[in-house]
Amino acid sequence: MGAFHRLNLLHFTLSLVVIAVNGHNITAILEGFPDYSVYNSFLTQTKLADEINTRETITCLVLNNGAMSALTSKHPLSVVKNILSLHVLLDYYDPQKLHKISDGTTLTTTLYQTTGNAPGNLGFVNITDLQGGKVGFGSAIPGSKLDSSYTKSVKQIPYNISILEISAPIIAPGILTAPAPSSSGVNITGLLEKAGCKTFASLLTSSGVLKTYESALDKGLTVFAPSDEAFKAEGVPDLGKLTNAEQVSLLEYHASPDYKPKGTLKTTKDPISTLATNGAGKYDLTVTTAGDSVTLHTGVGPSRVAEAVFDSPPVAIFTVDNVLLPSELFGKSPSPAPAPEPVSSPSPTPSLSPSPSPMSEAPSPLAASPPAPPTGTPVGSPADSPAGSSENSTSDNAAGHVSAPLLGTIIFTVFATVVSSVILS
Numbered sequence: 001m002g003a004f005h006r007l008n009l010l011h012f013t014l015s016l017v018v019i020a021v022n023g024h025n026i027t028a029i030l031e032g033f034p035d036y037s038v039y040n041s042f043l044t045q046t047k048l049a050d051e052i053n054t055r056e057t058i059t060c061l062v063l064n065n066g067a068m069s070a071l072t073s074k075h076p077l078s079v080v081k082n083i084l085s086l087h088v089l090l091d092y093y094d095p096q097k098l099h100k101i102s103d104g105t106t107l108t109t110t111l112y113q114t115t116g117n118a119p120g121n122l123g124f125v126n127i128t129d130l131q132g133g134k135v136g137f138g139s140a141i142p143g144s145k146l147d148s149s150y151t152k153s154v155k156q157i158p159y160n161i162s163i164l165e166i167s168a169p170i171i172a173p174g175i176l177t178a179p180a181p182s183s184s185g186v187n188i189t190g191l192l193e194k195a196g197c198k199t200f201a202s203l204l205t206s207s208g209v210l211k212t213y214e215s216a217l218d219k220g221l222t223v224f225a226p227s228d229e230a231f232k233a234e235g236v237p238d239l240g241k242l243t244n245a246e247q248v249s250l251l252e253y254h255a256s257p258d259y260k261p262k263g264t265l266k267t268t269k270d271p272i273s274t275l276a277t278n279g280a281g282k283y284d285l286t287v288t289t290a291g292d293s294v295t296l297h298t299g300v301g302p303s304r305v306a307e308a309v310f311d312s313p314p315v316a317i318f319t320v321d322n323v324l325l326p327s328e329l330f331g332k333s334p335s336p337a338p339a340p341e342p343v344s345s346p347s348p349t350p351s352l353s354p355s356p357s358p359m360s361e362a363p364s365p366l367a368a369s370p371p372a373p374p375t376g377t378p379v380g381s382p383a384d385s386p387a388g389s390s391e392n393s394t395s396d397n398a399a400g401h402v403s404a405p406l407l408g409t410i411i412f413t414v415f416a417t418v419v420s421s422v423i424l425s
Ligand SMILES: *[C@@H]1O[C@H](CO)[C@@H](O)[C@H](O)[C@H]1NC(C)=O
Pocket: 019, 022, 023, 024, 056, 157, 158, 159, 160
């Protein structure tokens, strides 16, 4: 009796935890159904679980382990992600509603339609009430067969999420043969140039940091690329005054060594590490979400994340509207903070104040702390990167660090017109 009571209490508590966080946690729900463990595992691998958890009023059409294995053995993760996103309906269908479709047939939109990879009706699913109580599912593209049918209800949390089992995968025309970008074949600079991030792309190339990005492609990479406008914005410090090692850290700060599509960013509560992270809490980013909008915070200033330029597991590339300025290099935000260095001594030292006014022509607003140690560049990044050879250049001698002439020239050209030495507030 006592044990029974405790079990019940435990179950009740767990249910509360699951529901309280975000309305629902698809991973936790499906853990109770071993028949769908493969499906569940792929929701996690593709990060679709995060996307599902950020949404209300949805229906997941699940496939049992046999049907999933047949699918996943033949297709790369990027294709599996597209197929599974076609199985997440952006509407709530419980078994009753399935059997009460007006006119017996309807088209419903899916998560796949929201990816931008689905022209026309490709991201819609046709649900049709067939003779004899059978409900068929198929692609909404005219002429598609209703090859899949409803088999049973798995779980409902009205009207947030419904989970229904179907007999076979819904396949939209062309979805299986869509060019699957092999991650190592992703042309990062090509994508960035097309997305209006030419400055960032050329910095990655000239600094050699592109190699670090490329060596992370197979394991997972998320890039936050500042737009060309972001580099021209008032308040961007004179990056030409950074040492090569600092420039490398700054560029490595713009990517995270993991696949984080938008839904994952939205559900991220802990700080995320970047390629520049060289110790706990160093060079990390925090994320805030308001509705559909995701903002990154560096400790110096915020930057909004736009829609993905590229999103195919394990690589996501986003543009951001501000250069990400790590507080390790650029200090804390001067405006909202009180005095950066509260001086308790009565002696007024206004001229030595480390806090630069936003429009001052003061020298580089580098933090007074010693420059960050050269980041141990991750895997596969050879010592031949330009930064490695010039760590002894001084930070405020603009000519001093042009030991890698190409880098210096490009940085100088790009930033010569930029209003210098100002920190974003
Ligand atoms: C449905 O989701 C909303 C918003 O997330 C939440 O407030 C509500 O408690 C959820 N309902 C149930 C039954 O979980």
